[in-house]
Amino acid sequence: MADAEHYKESHQEILEEARKTRENLDRKDFHLKALLDTSRELSGLTDPKKIMDAFLLMIMGTFSVGQGYILFCDRESKIHWVAERGDIETPETDWETADSLIFRCFDGAENKSLLPMSISKVVDNNIFSGIEFPMTPEKALFFAADTQAMGFIFLGPKISETLFTEDEEELLFTLTASFVIYLKNARAFTTIQNLNKDLEKRNIELEQTITELTEAKQTISVLEKAGDRIKSLIHHEVKRIGQVAPLDFALLFVISIVLSLLFNLTSPNGIPVVPPSWKRPAPDFISVEKTQKALKKNQAVIVDARPVEFYKQEHILSAINMPPSIFDIVYMMKFSNVDPDTEIIIYGRNISRQYDEEVAHRLKMEDHENVSVLKGGIFAWKKKGYQLEK
Amino acid sequence: MEEKRISVGKMKIFKFAQKIVTHRYLSLAFRLYIAGIFIYAAMYKISYAGEFAETIASYRIIPYWSVNITAVVMPWLELICGLLLISGIRAKAAVSVIIGLLAVFTIAIVVNLIRDTPIGCGCFKSLDEKMDWTTLVRDLIWLSMAIHIYFFDTLFHLEKKSIMRIKDV
Numbered sequence: 201m202a203d204a205e206h207y208k209e210s211h212q213e214i215l216e217e218a219r220k221t222r223e224n225l226d227r228k229d230f231h232l233k234a235l236l237d238t239s240r241e242l243s244g245l246t247d248p249k250k251i252m253d254a255f256l257l258m259i260m261g262t263f264s265v266g267q268g269y270i271l272f273c274d275r276e277s278k279i280h281w282v283a284e285r286g287d288i289e290t291p292e293t294d295w296e297t298a299d300s301l302i303f304r305c306f307d308g309a310e311n312k313s314l315l316p317m318s319i320s321k322v323v324d325n326n327i328f329s330g331i332e333f334p335m336t337p338e339k340a341l342f343f344a345a346d347t348q349a350m351g352f353i354f355l356g357p358k359i360s361e362t363l364f365t366e367d368e369e370e371l372l373f374t375l376t377a378s379f380v381i382y383l384k385n386a387r388a389f390t391t392i393q394n395l396n397k398d399l400e401k402r403n404i405e406l407e408q409t410i411t412e413l414t415e416a417k418q419t420i421s422v423l424e425k426a427g428d429r430i431k432s433l434i435h436h437e438v439k440r441i442g443q444v445a446p447l448d449f450a451l452l453f454v455i456s457i458v459l460s461l462l463f464n465l466t467s468p469n470g471i472p473v474v475p476p477s478w479k480r481p482a483p484d485f486i487s488v489e490k491t492q493k494a495l496k497k498n499q500a501v502i503v504d505a506r507p508v509e510f511y512k513q514e515h516i517l518s519a520i521n522m523p524p525s526i527f528d529i530v531y532m533m534k535f536s537n538v539d540p541d542t543e544i545i546i547y548g549r550n551i552s553r554q555y556d557e558e559v560a561h562r563l564k565m566e567d568h569e570n571v572s573v574l575k576g577g578i579f580a581w582k583k584k585g586y587q588l589e590k
Numbered sequence: 591m592e593e594k595r596i597s598v599g600k601m602k603i604f605k606f607a608q609k610i611v612t613h614r615y616l617s618l619a620f621r622l623y624i625a626g627i628f629i630y631a632a633m634y635k636i637s638y639a640g641e642f643a644e645t646i647a648s649y650r651i652i653p654y655w656s657v658n659i660t661a662v663v664m665p666w667l668e669l670i671c672g673l674l675l676i677s678g679i680r681a682k683a684a685v686s687v688i689i690g691l692l693a694v695f696t697i698a699i700v701v702n703l704i705r706d707t708p709i710g711c712g713c714f715k716s717l718d719e720k721m722d723w724t725t726l727v728r729d730l731i732w733l734s735m736a737i738h739i740y741f742f743d744t745l746f747h748l749e750k751k752s753i754m755r756i757k758d759v
Contacts, residue, residue: 453667456663474655512708550650552657553644
């Protein structure tokens with residue numbers, strides 16, 4: 201009987217031992233499952249905010265917690281992310297507030313370490329003294345991804361209103377360690393992305409610089425060509441200064457002609473460029489013989505229209521000198537009383553001037569109708585051997 | 591020996607004379623003088639084209655239909671050539687034209703001296719003294735000066751200076 205009793209007790213102990221072992225195995229299994237699920241949930245994420253949201257959801261489910269809050273700060277670039285769940289309403293957290301909360305948590309941490317991947321329990325319950333924070337954490341962990349990136353996790357009381365067991369705390373640490381690794385990876389990913397962006401930007405800048413350099417090279421090449429052209433032109437001009445080019449003569453003459461004609465056109469002393477005799481009818485001509493006869497009978501007045509110097513050299517006997525330049529004076533003095541019907545014979549022309557035609561025209565303008573020009577002039581007169589006066 | 595010394599002395603004198611005659615400053619002086627004469631002569635002729643036309647006609651060389659146009663254009667050609675010569679712009683071309691004009695004037699004077707035409711040369715004003723052989727000599731001197739300018743003038747050319755300045759730049 202005693203043996204049976206002893207056997208029964210022993211059996212009971214073994215059963216109890218087996219139950220505990222099973223419970224232990226179940227817990228380990230649960231832990232491993234939770235760790236596996238966490239890894240699976242977080243593995244595809246690269247955004248810290250999404251990682252934090254997913255992780256918070258995981259651990260709140262795992263530990264049956266009603267409230268959760270995670271804050272993660274990147275002190276290097278002064279960026280922070282917040283994830284919150286449950287019945288809490290935290291105001292908009294600015295960088296200063298976030299930094300202050302991180303400092304308070306670090307101050308209340310059990311192990312004040314900023315080593316990469318370190319996790320520490322926050323043991324000081326007065327970390328929020330003096331400020332208003334919308335939840336009282338049942339469990340608080342401070343973590344550092346590296347010396348510049350750190351944060352904390354707050355979990356509210358369990359829904360079952362029981363305390364966290366040692367196993368659960370251990371699981372929370374393990375899961376948090378995994379979470380920190382993913383955060384660190386995400387940060388590294390962000391850094392790589394930023395580096396890539398920077399690299400891309402630099403590439404664009406480099407491409408732009410290369411384009412600018414190419415353009416500058418082309419400009420330099422064009423300028424060099426222009427420089428060479430100018431140099432050759434200058435060289436040519438220097439050489440040309442010592443020489444006479446037909447173009448120079450052409451320019452000189454053209455400029456002179458244009459300026460002179462313009463000036464002559466506008467000047468009060470301008471002269472007709474085309475001989476006026478071209479526009480008048482031809483005068484009447486009289487032969488040397490007829491002139492001789494008319495003069496002999498005193499039936500005509502003979503006029504020498506050449507300039508006075510030529511008149512003084514030699515002229516037909518009894519000729520009156522009346523060149524066009526002093527026509528008005530001589531006419532007044534010697535012809536004002538002459539009968540308009542009196543025959544007037546004029547001579548005096550050379551290759552360069554038709555003085556006789558000019559004077560004949562002006563006499564006609566003075567109403568002398570019987571005006572004629574000696575054909576052949578003084579040369580024909582001389583040829584015939586008629587008398588001249590010197 | 592004595593003869594050789596005299597010969598060397600003569601050579602030195604000849605070289606010195608050559609240096610003086612072909613000197614650039616002499617040419618510059620000629621250039622300023624000839625350019626001044628042409629500018630001065632042109633001014634009166636431009637203002638009184640009619641009088642100048644009579645002067646040209648009195649030479650009895652060119653046909654009557656070309657007298658007036660010559661009287662209008664020639665003074666301007668003289669003025670422009672004078673200005674270009676004095677400033678040293680296209681000086682070679684300007685002095686070439688001046689040489690041509692002086693040659694024509696000289697021929698005209700010679701022809702009329704032979705004809706014994708009783709006229710003034712009309713070089714500056716229409717009421718000049720009657721031309722004689724000294725007028726021809728004066729024109730020949732001017733012609734020689736112009737030829738000297740053509741061959742030896744290189745100083746103070748505005749055009750050359752500008753080009754050199756550009757070249758320096």
